[in-house]
Amino acid sequence: MVSYSRQWVSSSMRLAWCLAGKISRSCGLESAFLRIARLSWPMLYFAYQLVVPRLIGFALRLPMKPLFWIRNRDEYIPTPDGVKLAAHIISPIGREPRPALLIRTPYSQWLMYILCERFAERGMHVIVCDSRGRFSSDGEFSFLANEKRDAKATLDWLSEQKWFNGDLALLGVSYDGFCLWATVAAYLENPPNPRLRLKACIPIFTSSDLGKRGMFNGGIFQLELAARYTHLQTRLSKASTYMHSECLWVWKMLFTIFKEQKGPKWNQAMYQLPLKDLDAAILGEKVTEGAKLEIHPRPEHEYWDNRDHSTALRNLGRMMRGEMKTTHELPQILFCAGFYDLFDDAMFGDFMTLTNGMEAIPPHLNLIGVPMHHFEDQACFVQFGVRFVLKHLLNKPNMFDGLPLKPEPILVFPIGKCEKKRVRRCSVLSRNYNAFLARHFPAYREGDFRCIHEKTGWKPLKTWPPPSQDQEIWLTDSYGLRWGTDMARPNPGKLSWVYDPKDPTPSIGGCIFHPRAAGPRDNSIIERMRKDILVFSSSKLTDTIEIGGRVTVELFISSTAPTFDVFARLCKIQNNKSINLCDGIVRVVDSKEKSKPYGMERIPSLGRRRVSKFADFGLNSGKKNGTPQWQLNEHSIYVLEEEEGDKDTEGPGKVRKVRIQMNPIVARIGGDCRIGLQVSSGAFPRFARNLGYGGDLASETLMRPATQTIHLGLSRLLLPILTV
DSSP states (O other): OOOGGGGTOOHHHHHHHHHHHHHHHHTTOHHHHHHHHHHHHHHHHHHHHHHHHHHHHHHHTOOOSSOOOEEEEEEEEEOTTSOEEEEEEEEESSSSOEEEEEEEESSOTTTTHHHHHHHHTTTOEEEEEEOTTSTTSOSOOOTTTSHHHHHHHHHHHHHTOTTEEEEEEEEEETHHHHHHHHHHHHHHHSOOBTTBEEEEEEEESOOSOTTTTTSEETTEEOHHHHHHHHHHHHHHTTOOGGGGSHHHHHHHHHHIIIIISOSHHHHHHTTOSSGGGHHHHHHSSOOOGGGOOTTOOSTTSGGGTTSOOHHHHHHHHHHHTTSSOOOSOOOEEEEEEETTSTTHHHHHHHHHHHHTTOSSOOTTEEEEEESOOTTSOOHHHHHHHHHHHHHHHSOOTTTTTTOSSOOOSEEEOOBTSOOSOOOOGGGGGOSSHHHHHHHHOGGGGGOOTTOTTOOTTOEEESSSSOSEEEEEEEEOTTSBEEEOOGGGOOOOOEEEEEEOTTSOOBOOSBSOSOTTTOBSOBOHHHHHHOTTOEEEEOOOOSSOEEEEEOOEEEEEEEESSSEEEEEEEEEEEETTEEEEEEEEEEEEEOTTSSSOOTTOOOOOBSSOEEEEEOOSOSOOEEEETTEEEEOOOSSOSEEEEEOTTOOOOOSTTOOEEEEEEOOOEEEEEOTTOEEEEEEESOOBTTSOOOOSSOOOTTTOOOOOOEEEEEEEEEEEEEEEEEOO
8 A cells, every 4th residue: 555645645645745844853842743734634625525526627628527435556567477457446435346448658657647547436456567667667667568468467467356347448648558459459469358347448659669750750760759768767767755746747847848858968969979869969878778769760670570560450440340250359549649749650550450441440449639739738639538438448428428529430620720828727717618718819710729619610520541643743843833734734844952961951840759849940041051851832722621641742753872861842922921830851873782671662763653642550571573572660651662664774873753741630721822842862960860871770880972953844742632
């Protein structure tokens, strides 16, 4: 059992209580403080149980009846190899068996304590487990490696508990979401257990494969994500037992991100070569075995082979579609994705893996998409998640009744629907939240994605990608974007820029791992200052348009280097500000290289083409007319194959057709805006630099500048304009 103080006190109250005790001891008033404490403990306990749940419930518009009093306890989960996993259990007061919500995390049990209380107050056990080697759990932490076997041990332990009635729900954000998919994989591999029925899953900002599809984008190593995450995990792993308190842990995490991960020393560490020594540059020492992200900057490395659960996800999709027989009870899944999130591309990929291109989405699946980045306020997900769990775990079918929003399989809030600054946190305590926003912030009258009760702003969809029609926009030599069909193609021309890896092209905003710098940002500064960024812009739109799905850029490009990157970003230009909407990157490698890096397409030379489409993930090679043909990886959707009679003219200086698909979005662009397109050869430090030689990325140190040339006339931008 834990100490009495942990049974009730929130993070801020506990911190204030500790400070008051220290002050009283320093002033010689310790005895008086203890007398006051004996009298105030019961009053504070009852006040917390009665007042706090109702205040938070009113602020978040959660179902308020019934509300249970809760209690806390700690237990340890045994594993077959003798390691004990720490679990904190928040339960409603009562003796009858109840369903449970399971959260497995490497970020301390107390980080999500306030959220877990909201579920427990509504009649379910909430079990929060520390990952192996983190905080109170035994063993050694290894990134993504042990989650599946520990999930199996947790499920076996849970099915034997008398206070558990067999109905289980899973919740996970970021790495916790990867633990969620590990638990699903363990559940499907185990034989059906009448004492264990998986009812609901809520993955938020995550993926079933955080290795090959999370740490890499288009086969390119996400340098900034690896550096910041490794630094954060290493610093927090040294926290004391007292640091397990939620408030202290959160403050330490914020201090680590805001203070230590910036400045000249940090910026210089991003330029570290070779990449295998990046951990020593940012930490001053080599990291432990469990955090070796930065020394494996290639997705084909064996390190990543057993650290994904995409196979279990594909099997789950076949079960939902009736293509594979199963006796397991299949869960209801609510995907929560952010258009500016790190794992936006991977999460929509997981959703499409389950649907497999079906026009009618299986009834088990739901998806919510909002314009949020990885660290943004997730109040809307709490509102949806609590109702979703209550509906499917406690069999309350009327949880979504009375809302202006109809329950659709896909619900999105388009980018650009609400532009003004968001209200401060204190305003969420207003009981009439929507009226408060409308009265004090007129822009919120159109709707805010944090208010699921507002009908306007949200857009229901029945399929993903949504029905759309590609609008061709041609790139011109005057840095313009020309709307039209094939008859409106511009005259052939060329535009060039020089990429120097010693002075790599920077990137602002977007899907990065930083709470302040991520999301939509004004890119006009770097567009004016950098000569290695080509900026194309259209004339003002005559009408408002909505785009949905993946924006595609097709460029005919040549380079003086055997390998180079092409980064493209779509922006919305308004009031002399260029706001990023979505982006994508592709690494081009000469087919004459001896080894084929995983996740990189072989792009043939100009000539007659046939576009092939595949469904499975992975890299498959074959030969056609003696020429190697490379099929798609987990990021690519299309690849180009040479027709008979085409000559293999690969090499530096040869023209290649490059197809860049940006991350999925739904966006609304107003009639007074212009469309902007950035084209460059990198986005540093978000992605690792291409040094120009195509060697081993982990140990390569030699650099060479390269001149890239876009051949106009056929280069174009394809906007998926929504038709519904």
